[in-house]
């Protein structure tokens with residue numbers, strides 16, 4: 001039986017999402033409030049998950065935001081948060097330390113490989129997520145710990161993050177050029193389900209360890225090919 005824990009800093013949104021899912025998945029979905037920028041919060045959350053369900057198999061490292069008005073905070077959330085959750089999760093997942101192996105899927109972005117003057121700190125954070133993912137997956141210790149790692153690199157996706165930036169009408173400075181963002185936000189967008197489909201394929205396809213998956217409206221999802229030096 002698959003059991004799911006939703007962890008988020010936004011307790012209102014997390015509990016409402018869990019309630020919605022509970023209509024279909026009953027008690028198999030629970031919510032734990034978590035701040036991925038806080039080590040103790042991450043340790044408490046993943047510790048509760050392990051204590052509740054006995055094992056961790058699949059981690060979606062998805063927390064992130066666009067905050068060019070807080071570039072260091074952007075790195076702290078989007079990159080350090082991913083690294084922190086992965087490190088704590090590994091301590092429970094690694095097969096050579098009592099775990100069952102599994103997969104950690106980090107959410108990067110198209111902007112991790114396609115720079116944009118509009119959000120340099122965001123781009124840097126997502127480039128870092130890609131580099132962390134690919135470096136982690138290259139480790140020969142995989143044969144011991146059996147935890148795969150991948151990242152998702154979507155283009156624009158129709159989610160509250162985009163609408164939130166639009167609603168602020170540039171007043172918060174989440175991007176450097178709001179008109180440019182408004183232009184980008186009016187381009188064709190992916191549906192969240194398109195990203196979820198790639199997530200599921202990575203869980204099921206054990207041959208893609210380390211792949212960074214490009215997901216855009218221009219064509220089917222594909223592994224990003226990086227130069228070899």
Ligand SMILES: NC(=O)C1=CN([C@@H]2O[C@H](COP(=O)(O)OP(=O)(O)OC[C@H]3O[C@@H](n4cnc5c(N)ncnc54)[C@H](O)[C@@H]3O)[C@@H](O)[C@H]2O)C=CC1
Pocket residue numbers: 007008009010013034035036037062063064065066077107108109110153154155156157158159160161162
């Ligand atoms: N919407 C888009 O066009 C794209 C989004 N992404 C990435 O997808 C991921 C999900 O974002 P979206 O669903 O688009 O936006 P979203 O704003 O709906 O979701 C982000 C979630 O992260 C949570 N969060 C923020 N700070 C947190 C913290 N300190 N600890 C725990 N949770 C925290 C928020 O409460 C929110 O539920 C992010 O990493 C984002 O950078 C990547 C490519 C495109």
Ligand SMILES: CCC(=O)/C=C/C=C\C[C@@H](O)/C=C/C=C/C=C\[C@@H](O)CCCC(=O)O
Pocket residue numbers: 066108109110111114115116117118119154155156157162175180181184187
């Ligand atoms: C691209 C920077 C921006 O203003 C909007 C960012 C919005 C969402 C978050 C990010 O993870 C996804 C970006 C996807 C961009 C897709 C296409 C862009 O190339 C459109 C052109 C915008 C630009 O280059 O400034």
